Amino acid sequence: MARVVMQAVVSVDGYIAYPDDSVGPLFDWYFNGDTELCATASDWTFRVSRPSADHLQPIWDAIKVTVIGRHLFDTTNGWDGKPAAGDELVVVTHRPLPQEWLAAHPDAPFHTADSVEAGIALAKELAGDGLVDVTAGDLGGQAFSAGLVDEVAMDVVPVVLGEGVRFFGSHTGTVLLDDPDQVVQGDRVLHLHYAVRH
Incomplete structure (x- = not known):
């Protein structure tokens, strides 16, 4: 069965x-x-420290489906029809994707769902026994609040932004996580991974 991870740089x-x-x-x-890190679905290549690459590449390779909200889809123009991670992408939206975008990207492996619950269910079905990546922010916070997230992965950067889009979106209330089972220090980033207690 697919596992659901909520992940972002924070x-x-x-x-x-x-x-x-x-x-x-x-x-x-x-x-x-000086070490290459590849998001194979999107053909994006990054140059990170060896510890970051060793930690992230297996995770990125395990992602089969990414779930995003309509705001991120609009902000990134749907990454021009290529999921940033995984083979397929689910957009949670109450509006159809723009016809001009669909016409420009007829082979995009994108699906839509009208609720967070339906989006996660569809993503898990598509992912099989792979990993479902839910983007942090409002959509991830909703999935987290609904108890649909199994793991939380944070790439913590040593900067204080002071304001902005919160990792957990509008989620409120207390949820216990296990102690981090992965703590990896990269160059200007600390990778943390937690299991969510259900």
Whole structure:
């Protein structure tokens, strides 16, 4: 059965982007190393430290489906029809994807769902026994609040943004995580992985 991980790069004070969705220095560590890190589905290649590459490449390779919200789809123009991670992508949205986008990307392995619950269920079905990656922020916070997230992965960057888009979105309330089972220090990033107690 597929596992669901909520993942993002995050500032020390818990933000994944500024209020205008820009990321400032959060992604600088993707380009400060000498070891290649590949997101095979999108053909994106990064240069990170060896510890970061050794930690992240197996995770990225295990991702079969990514779940995003409509805001991220619109912000990135659906990554031009190529999922940032995994073989397929589920967009949680109440509006159909733009016809012009669909016409420009007829072979995009994108699906839609009208609720977080339906999106996670579809992603798990598509992923088989692989990994489902749910983007942090409002969508991830909703999935987390609904008890649909099995793991939390944070790439913590030593910067304080002061304001912006929160890692857990609008989630409120207390949820216990296990102690981190992975703590990996990269160059200008600390990788943390937690299991969620259900």
